[in-house]
Amino acid sequence: MEMDNFSNLPVRPSELPDVREVAMTPVSPRYRIANLASVVSVFIILCLALTIAHLQPWVMLPQQLHKLFPYAVAVLALIATLLFSYHWFADPLVRYAIRQQDLILQKGLIFRTITCQPILRVQHIEIKRGPLDRLAGLAKLQVFSAGGSAYTFEIPGLSVERAVQLRQFILDHKDLDAR
Amino acid sequence: MEHSVSPSTNPSKQVETGGDWQRLAPISILYFTVGNIKQFAQFLIYVIPALAISSNIFEMHNASYLIAIGTGILATVSFSGLISYFFYLFRIHQQHVEVKSGVLHRRHINLPFWRIQNVKIEQPFYYRPFNFALVVLDTAGSSEEEAKIVAVPLPYALMIRKQVLADNAEAKQEESNAAETIRTRDDSDEQIVNRRSIHDLIVHGITNNRVWILLGAAAPLYDSAATIIYNWLESKGLKLEQLFGEETATWWQLGLYTLTALLIILAVLASLSIGGAVLTFYGFTLSRDKRRYIRRSGLLSKQEVSMKMSRIQLVTAQQDWLDKLLGRVNLYFEQNTSGTQPQTELMSPNKLLIPSVTVDEVHTLVNGPLPHSGIYTVSYQGVSKQFLSYWLGIWVWPIGVLLTGITTYLQLWNEVGVLVIAIVFITMFTLLRWWRWGYATDERYVYVRSGRMGLDFQCLEKYKVQQVSVVQSVFMKRKRVASVKIILASGSVTIPFMFESDAWKLANDLLYAAESSKKSWM
Numbered sequence: 133m134e135m136d137n138f139s140n141l142p143v144r145p146s147e148l149p150d151v152r153e154v155a156m157t158p159v160s161p162r163y164r165i166a167n168l169a170s171v172v173s174v175f176i177i178l179c180l181a182l183t184i185a186h187l188q189p190w191v192m193l194p195q196q197l198h199k200l201f202p203y204a205v206a207v208l209a210l211i212a213t214l215l216f217s218y219h220w221f222a223d224p225l226v227r228y229a230i231r232q233q234d235l236i237l238q239k240g241l242i243f244r245t246i247t248c249q250p251i252l253r254v255q256h257i258e259i260k261r262g263p264l265d266r267l268a269g270l271a272k273l274q275v276f277s278a279g280g281s282a283y284t285f286e287i288p289g290l291s292v293e294r295a296v297q298l299r300q301f302i303l304d305h306k307d308l309d310a311r
Numbered sequence: 312m313e314h315s316v317s318p319s320t321n322p323s324k325q326v327e328t329g330g331d332w333q334r335l336a337p338i339s340i341l342y343f344t345v346g347n348i349k350q351f352a353q354f355l356i357y358v359i360p361a362l363a364i365s366s367n368i369f370e371m372h373n374a375s376y377l378i379a380i381g382t383g384i385l386a387t388v389s390f391s392g393l394i395s396y397f398f399y400l401f402r403i404h405q406q407h408v409e410v411k412s413g414v415l416h417r418r419h420i421n422l423p424f425w426r427i428q429n430v431k432i433e434q435p436f437y438y439r440p441f442n443f444a445l446v447v448l449d450t451a452g453s454s455e456e457e458a459k460i461v462a463v464p465l466p467y468a469l470m471i472r473k474q475v476l477a478d479n480a481e482a483k484q485e486e487s488n489a490a491e492t493i494r495t496r497d498d499s500d501e502q503i504v505n506r507r508s509i510h511d512l513i514v515h516g517i518t519n520n521r522v523w524i525l526l527g528a529a530a531p532l533y534d535s536a537a538t539i540i541y542n543w544l545e546s547k548g549l550k551l552e553q554l555f556g557e558e559t560a561t562w563w564q565l566g567l568y569t570l571t572a573l574l575i576i577l578a579v580l581a582s583l584s585i586g587g588a589v590l591t592f593y594g595f596t597l598s599r600d601k602r603r604y605i606r607r608s609g610l611l612s613k614q615e616v617s618m619k620m621s622r623i624q625l626v627t628a629q630q631d632w633l634d635k636l637l638g639r640v641n642l643y644f645e646q647n648t649s650g651t652q653p654q655t656e657l658m659s660p661n662k663l664l665i666p667s668v669t670v671d672e673v674h675t676l677v678n679g680p681l682p683h684s685g686i687y688t689v690s691y692q693g694v695s696k697q698f699l700s701y702w703l704g705i706w707v708w709p710i711g712v713l714l715t716g717i718t719t720y721l722q723l724w725n726e727v728g729v730l731v732i733a734i735v736f737i738t739m740f741t742l743l744r745w746w747r748w749g750y751a752t753d754e755r756y757v758y759v760r761s762g763r764m765g766l767d768f769q770c771l772e773k774y775k776v777q778q779v780s781v782v783q784s785v786f787m788k789r790k791r792v793a794s795v796k797i798i799l800a801s802g803s804v805t806i807p808f809m810f811e812s813d814a815w816k817l818a819n820d821l822l823y824a825a826e827s828s829k830k831s832w833m
Binding site for chain 2: 145148149150151152233234240242243244245246247248249250252253277278279280283285307
């Protein structure tokens with residue numbers, strides 16, 4: 133056993149580092165804009181499709197389907213409004229923090245979840261950029277542990293530079309995937 | 312084996328086959344054939360209805376060429392075993408297990424020893440007279456990466472297991488402590504820590520539904536079994552056509568018949584379940600080597616599963632209501648499950664089950680992988696009453712009242728009755744759940760108690776945590792409670808509605824234990 137870097141000072145429970153005391157950084161404001169824009173555009177595309185189906189003269193549709201048109205638009209509008217207001221309020225609450233030993237993510241509107249991922253349990257890291265992310269110049273950082281794919285730690289809405297920086301920080305960590 | 316494995320003086324070289332590819336023992340033809348027949352039978356299950364219909368149409372069933380076709384198919388299936396045998400090659404070379412297999416779909420698996428998480432040795436009953444065994448090598452990764460060495464002599468199989476597991480341990484040990492060498496290669500270290508008698512297995516069969524083991528195996532015989540049962544019932548005076556076809560029976564006769572039938576069914580199910588338990592767990596022993604557990608059991612096909620002690624993430628002591636009545640506990644040692652396909656719990660190498668142990672035995676057994684833990688002795692802190700106000704006050708009662716209101720308004724009195732009974736039951740179960748749910752911590756471990764009618768205990772070592780989440784709704788924040796979700800490599804453990812301060816203390820504590828210890832979870 134190497135003794136050079138070894139220390140074993142007693143730690144009082146009251147002196148344990150506390151997740152709550154960490155200053156959290158919000159994700160990029162573009163994240164909310166991208167989400168809101170995608171909700172609006174999906175709504176518009178669906179409405180257009182419905183309207184075209186309603187007004188087009190080529191294919192005869194049953195009369196009952198035509199009667200449903202205003203209701204379908206209303207339901208779509210309701211869902212879109214709900215999603216819009218959810219992203220409006222919830223997206224600014226997505227925040228993250230990095231400590232020497234772990235990553236912290238806070239999210240949720242009604243149920244607020246704070247998740248903490250120790251770096252020494254990280255197995256591998258991915259930067260994911262979907263088409264929407266690329267359009268908005270954003271990236272997702274996915275951190276995988278042995279906890280399984282259901283518990284992948286994911287920070288959304290990062291600027292690309294920040295995502296790369298974070299990945300490098302994790303890769304350079306000396307305890308990465310401790311064996 | 313074509314090239315017999317030559318034992319050399321160096322123990323680490325004993326299992327090495329060298330660079331040459333090896334063939335299996337010829338008995339593996341039998342294994343491949345059985346496997347192919349099984350696959351073919353599964354295929355037939357879907358085809359038979361179609362065949363039956365067409366045979367009715369064309370009246371083929373008395374055609375003599377059918378026998379020829381049947382023989383032909385049988386011959387092909389048996390021959391396919393031979394082909395599989397010729398297409399299967401393996402070698403163990405420079406700490407790597409390599410397997411080439413498959414006729415049309417060729418696979419080449421290369422598994423380094425250090426990636427192997429589990430070594431399972433199985434002995435199908437037809438291997439046992441010749442002392443051959445099947446070695447299944449599992450990795451922590453996906454189930455695609457599982458390698459099977461289909462037929463090797465049992466002593467050689469045991470040697471592979473020892474070598475692979477020793478190698479793993481050695482690699483780890485060398486990293487942390489280069490000076491120390493390991494000299495534990497002989498079997499004398501192995502100690503049996505638990506046995507299950509036939510009596511225990513009968514109790515297990517009664518308390519746990521193991522019917523499906525036999526039902527699954529007997530699937531091809533269902534039809535004839537149904538006829539036999541029907542005839543038998545008839546001979547006992549239960550004439551089904553009479554019962555339901557004619558309206559001769561009065562209500563009490565019908566009731567009595569139903570009761571008799573139910574009792575018979577229950578008795579049959581219970582004996583099937585006992586049969587299943589005995590079949591899988593006959594001669595159950597749990598032995599402990601220095602660093603691992605080995606489970607052996609099986610009446611016809613013997614199974615041997617070994618699990619490294621350091622890989623155990625969670626110990627669960629499960630008691631259903633019937634277990635509780637009889638004072639028995641099912642004890643599970645759970646290790647890494649991520650990436651592997653969910654397997655049936657009995658055979659799973661990821662979840663080692665010690666069936667129906669007594670409450671007294673639990674303590675000793677749990678203290679094996681988790682020394683100085685007090686699963687039954689620590690005092691548990693119950694979860695907050697907010698658990699009840701959330702589930703009952705927000706979900707069960709408002710929805711119940713709403714539905715009851717609607718049905719009352721519509722004067723559907725039967726439905727009202729059913730609803731009221733359902734609400735009462737759900738309320739009772741929620742109360743029980745709240746009452747059972749509790750948690751405790753000490754220096755090293757976290758304990759969670761849960762259950763409704765039954766009682767389950769879970770115990771985990773703090774530093775093995777993979778990730779921690781604290782969840783709090785707006786409502787919970789006001790009431791100063793929070794839920795904690797502890798993610799382990801074997802799955803997650805949730806403690807709902809803890810007191811806020813306790814929740815944060817636990818989360819911080821777990822993170823500190825993992826991050827400061829720097830110990831591996833494997």
